[in-house]
Amino acid sequence: MVVLTADQVRAWDRFTIQHEPISSINLMERAAKCCTEWLCTNLPSSQSSYYIFCGKGNNGADGLAIARMLYEVDRQVDVFILEFGSSGTAEFQQNLQRLHPLPVGIHYIQTGSGFPIVPPGVIIIDALLGTGTTRPVEGEMRALIELINASPNPTISIDMPSGLFADQSTIPFSSVRAAFTLTFQCLKPAQLLAENAAAIGDLQVMDIGLLPRYLNQVQPEYELTGKTLSQSIIRPRNNFSHKGEFGHALLLAGSFGKMGAAVLAARACLRCGPGLLSCFVPEKGISIMQMAVPEAMVVRSTNSDHEKTNANDEHLGGDLPPLHQYQTIGCGPGIGTNPATVQLFKELIANFRKPMVLDADALNILSQNQDLFPSLPPFSILTPHPKEFERLAGKSANETERINKARELAKKHQLIFVLKGHHSLIAMPGGSAYFNMSGNASMAKGGSGDVLTGMLTGLLCRGYTPEQAALLGVHLHGLAGEFASADLGMESVLAGDISDHIAKAFIYLTS
Numbered sequence: 001m002v003v004l005t006a007d008q009v010r011a012w013d014r015f016t017i018q019h020e021p022i023s024s025i026n027l028m029e030r031a032a033k034c035c036t037e038w039l040c041t042n043l044p045s046s047q048s049s050y051y052i053f054c055g056k057g058n059n060g061a062d063g064l065a066i067a068r069m070l071y072e073v074d075r076q077v078d079v080f081i082l083e084f085g086s087s088g089t090a091e092f093q094q095n096l097q098r099l100h101p102l103p104v105g106i107h108y109i110q111t112g113s114g115f116p117i118v119p120p121g122v123i124i125i126d127a128l129l130g131t132g133t134t135r136p137v138e139g140e141m142r143a144l145i146e147l148i149n150a151s152p153n154p155t156i157s158i159d160m161p162s163g164l165f166a167d168q169s170t171i172p173f174s175s176v177r178a179a180f181t182l183t184f185q186c187l188k189p190a191q192l193l194a195e196n197a198a199a200i201g202d203l204q205v206m207d208i209g210l211l212p213r214y215l216n217q218v219q220p221e222y223e224l225t226g227k228t229l230s231q232s233i234i235r236p237r238n239n240f241s242h243k244g245e246f247g248h249a250l251l252l253a254g255s256f257g258k259m260g261a262a263v264l265a266a267r268a269c270l271r272c273g274p275g276l277l278s279c280f281v282p283e284k285g286i287s288i289m290q291m292a293v294p295e296a297m298v299v300r301s302t303n304s305d306h307e308k309t310n311a312n313d314e315h316l317g318g319d320l321p322p323l324h325q326y327q328t329i330g331c332g333p334g335i336g337t338n339p340a341t342v343q344l345f346k347e348l349i350a351n352f353r354k355p356m357v358l359d360a361d362a363l364n365i366l367s368q369n370q371d372l373f374p375s376l377p378p379f380s381i382l383t384p385h386p387k388e389f390e391r392l393a394g395k396s397a398n399e400t401e402r403i404n405k406a407r408e409l410a411k412k413h414q415l416i417f418v419l420k421g422h423h424s425l426i427a428m429p430g431g432s433a434y435f436n437m438s439g440n441a442s443m444a445k446g447g448s449g450d451v452l453t454g455m456l457t458g459l460l461c462r463g464y465t466p467e468q469a470a471l472l473g474v475h476l477h478g479l480a481g482e483f484a485s486a487d488l489g490m491e492s493v494l495a496g497d498i499s500d501h502i503a504k505a506f507i508y509l510t511s
């Protein structure tokens, strides 16, 4: 599956029309047939009446073709065409002519007073605007969209909920809020934004047979993580290998009352295959860590000044252990922002030059010390949730702006940003960006991020490149959440359960 912009999809349509070859109207027939079959298969046959709202572009032309096909399978259909004052595209005109001889109600609507009231039980098909949306909806179009949204009837949008931009955020403007969106051939960037979830509803991708070889000549704006990509990254463990070959990771995590974050990160790290893990935790957390994660070692501050160490025994502080022995370091879960910890973080950045993983309070410290950005080791992985990213990069008006900021910062400072969310966005130093496609709402709980930090640290330590670790780690984390919820249900999955299901995710990817 790929993500393409509206222009790229239009070019794909043209490519298919030229090279298959197929006429534009016949390609549209294929699209309408896919939608009609989906409607007949997925909606109860008791729901057999449709109000189809059409614009006069090719999205509206789809609506007219769907109306004809639904009539042909004995559905009751009424079509409502919003008058723009133009005659419409050639395909619109052709499909209108094909519909005219049939006993389907065709109504032209111009003003709010002429808009229909949708009777109960009737399904609304939204074919007003598709990928051709270039400006915010206003006037009669907006009024009609509001009428559709105010009606309790289920709405199915064709290709895009009308009004929604395909490539960028639509906030603060309105769009149709659909129960289902039947989109053609591939995902469009806006369909992956969390802020559009309520507009898009359940997204279904219809394969309308566009020629796959077009994809060889296109550079997608976004790529997707997935099983094939992860499988191409995963390296088997050699039979003759020993623990020394899989590196030694260091985790800086925890503070009084937040040792759980450290434990979660440590356990998840160990599930990703490092040879050894040491945890640098505050004095008061040492016994917790030793009991909860016996597989990990604990290092204590090398500061011989007993008073200084004791003063900080609830927070990380003092001196760092010698760092040269570690392949990578994960820093942040539960560390807080105590001045001693801030100082320790600055020393860490000054003394460790290999890519590391920064999360949670490490990011909060960074946002208060922005001058540290240029000193971060290149290719380090930063994993902010939206609030943490706002502290790092300032407020964003919408998700597109947030993603663009992350992509710019990744390029500017040669870092990898993982913007955590339903489809986490991974921005690479080279400019590419990936949406993650695994995971579900069972993971929207405290501690999930600590698990991800541990996993990324473990994969980096294990010898994956930072880009590989980010792509594999984020995908694997989501998969582990899916396996956990399959076993335990959406409500009851705990962050530790995600960790406990990493093994299943690995097995799934390697078998």
Ligand SMILES: NC(=O)C1=CN([C@@H]2O[C@H](COP(=O)(O)OP(=O)(O)OC[C@H]3O[C@@H](n4cnc5c(N)ncnc54)[C@H](O)[C@@H]3O)[C@@H](O)[C@H]2O)[C@@H](O)CC1
Binding pocket: 013, 023, 024, 025, 027, 028, 031, 032, 055, 056, 057, 058, 059, 060, 062, 089, 128, 129, 130, 131, 132, 133, 134, 135, 136, 137, 138, 141, 158, 159, 160, 163, 184
């Ligand atoms: N053969 C083809 O060309 C195919 C086209 N397809 C359909 O064609 C659609 C794209 O069609 P179009 O490019 O004609 O565009 P749309 O039908 O999405 O929009 C029609 C026109 O509305 C105008 N418009 C833009 N924003 C507006 C706004 N806010 N308020 C009012 N008018 C606005 C623009 O002039 C635009 O060209 C796809 O979404 C898909 O549904 C599919 O059937 C696949 C095949």
Ligand SMILES: [K+]
Binding pocket: 059, 126, 127, 128, 129, 130, 157, 158, 159, 160, 161, 162
């Ligand atoms: K639409």
